[in-house]
Amino acid sequence: MANRLSFPDAALPASTEEIRTRVRAFLEAELANGSFTPRADTWLSGHDPTFSKKLGAEGFLGLTYPKQYGGQERSALDRFVVVEELLAYGAPIAAHWIAERQSGPAIIKHGNDALREELVPGIVRGEIYFSIGMSEPDSGSDLASIRSSAKKVDGGWTINGTKVWTSQAHNNQYFIVLVRTTPQAEANGKHNGMSQFVLDLRSPGVQIRPIRLLSGHHHFNEVVMTDVFVPDHMMLGVEGNGWAQVIGELAYERSGPERILSTYPLLAALVDAVGPNPSAEAAAEIATLVGRMTALRRLCISVAMSLDAGRSPVTEAALVKDLGTQLEGEIPEVARRLVPPGVNERFDQLLADSILSAPGFTLRGGTNEILRGIVARELGVR
Numbered sequence: 530m531a532n533r534l535s536f537p538d539a540a541l542p543a544s545t546e547e548i549r550t551r552v553r554a555f556l557e558a559e560l561a562n563g564s565f566t567p568r569a570d571t572w573l574s575g576h577d578p579t580f581s582k583k584l585g586a587e588g589f590l591g592l593t594y595p596k597q598y599g600g601q602e603r604s605a606l607d608r609f610v611v612v613e614e615l616l617a618y619g620a621p622i623a624a625h626w627i628a629e630r631q632s633g634p635a636i637i638k639h640g641n642d643a644l645r646e647e648l649v650p651g652i653v654r655g656e657i658y659f660s661i662g663m664s665e666p667d668s669g670s671d672l673a674s675i676r677s678s679a680k681k682v683d684g685g686w687t688i689n690g691t692k693v694w695t696s697q698a699h700n701n702q703y704f705i706v707l708v709r710t711t712p713q714a715e716a717n718g719k720h721n722g723m724s725q726f727v728l729d730l731r732s733p734g735v736q737i738r739p740i741r742l743l744s745g746h747h748h749f750n751e752v753v754m755t756d757v758f759v760p761d762h763m764m765l766g767v768e769g770n771g772w773a774q775v776i777g778e779l780a781y782e783r784s785g786p787e788r789i790l791s792t793y794p795l796l797a798a799l800v801d802a803v804g805p806n807p808s809a810e811a812a813a814e815i816a817t818l819v820g821r822m823t824a825l826r827r828l829c830i831s832v833a834m835s836l837d838a839g840r841s842p843v844t845e846a847a848l849v850k851d852l853g854t855q856l857e858g859e860i861p862e863v864a865r866r867l868v869p870p871g872v873n874e875r876f877d878q879l880l881a882d883s884i885l886s887a888p889g890f891t892l893r894g895g896t897n898e899i900l901r902g903i904v905a906r907e908l909g910v911r
């Protein structure tokens with residue numbers, strides 16, 4: 530059986546401790562001055578531009594980006610450490626999250642100079658925010674079946690179509706939108722003929738409609754684009770190369786510590802709630818969760834190391850996301866069983882957040898069934 534999965538031995542170098550100490554001190558000070566209350570799943574729902582700008586000012590964003598655009602050219606492992614601390618503290622990081630994690634790197638890699646200079650420094654300062662414009666009403670897992678399209682016009686392109694489940698589009702300034710620039714029937718294969726554009730969500734012809742969550746919160750949206758003009762320089766990368774570019778983004782999107790730590794603040798609160806002398810059942814259940822999290826963390830670090838080495842660990846990232854999001858969803862289940870409601874207000878809040886967010890964990894960024902298909906294909910069993 531072929532086995533091309535590769536998880537290089539993973540350990541964080543001692544040099545990452547300096548930035549961990551710094552980000553922890555920052556977070557402790559922010560907690561002490563009441564600037565945030567720890568919540569679960571804050572990387573998608575905790576949209577707080579003031580907090581993102583503070584992170585930018587402290588030099589915690591765009592760590593890996595080129596210095597030319599405001600970055601620090603540090604390793605992906607330094608970024609990993611900053612991100613895992615932000616997640617573990619349950620800090621409100623959704624405003625800059627997508628921009629800093631994947632839009633910035635995509636623009637640095639595929640964008641022209643004008644686009645990089647216009648957008649990347651603002652991402653590093655925590656001032657420019659992006660959403661993801663991939664899914665459509667009839668195209669989620671089968672992303673190549675998208676119907677949104679761009680037509681060439683003088684000086685740019687005109688975009689028509691509808692995107693859906695667009696997280697935070699009502700709060701962010703831009704999204705990177707995947708559209709057809711050649712109709713599927715004329716493209717040589719389903720994955721050809723797609724292109725990406727950076728689209729200003731405030732452009733004429735863009736309508737953003739809320740899709741409310743079970744909890745009543747407005748988190749994601751339907752984005753309708755009617756004859757939206759996008760100037761030429763906002764095309765990202767090469768016309769027709771959209772599919773390959775999207776696949777490259779997925780290694781960033783699927784492998785990070787946010788795929789194991791969305792409910793970590795609840796796990797920490799659970800340990801506090803059961804106290805220093807838990808029952809044997811509680812101790813065993815919590816130890817199992819912590820053991821799994823520890824193993825997954827090593828895999829995440831390994832993927833970060835591969836990214837640092839310039840590889841594109843798409844399959845490894847798919848495996849980590851599948852296992853990690855299962856764990857994230859099991860934490861509230863265990864917490865609910867072990868601690869009755871009404872004992873601890875902070876625990877109750879984190880549990881409620883986690884239960885309401887959990888259905889999305891295994892869907893967003895690609896469903897677990899699809900991820901398992903990717904892994905199976907790489908292992909040669911499909």
Ligand SMILES: Cc1cc2nc3c(=O)[nH]c(=O)nc-3n(C[C@H](O)[C@H](O)[C@H](O)COP(=O)(O)OP(=O)(O)OC[C@H]3O[C@@H](n4cnc5c(N)ncnc54)[C@H](O)[C@@H]3O)c2cc1C
Pocket residue numbers: 660661662663664665667668669670671693694695696697749888889890892893894895896897898899902
């Ligand atoms: C909280 C949240 C935030 C999101 N934010 C964004 C965003 O910002 N931008 C964006 O573009 N999208 C976003 N999404 C959309 C997300 O990427 C899609 O929901 C996901 O790709 C699945 O697509 P779908 O919802 O159309 O489900 P479908 O593709 O219709 O799948 C439905 C079910 O069928 C299964 N299935 C489908 N095809 C296969 C197959 N070939 N083999 C086996 N099983 C299959 C799936 O696993 C799933 O269980 C978000 C989703 C969530 C839940």
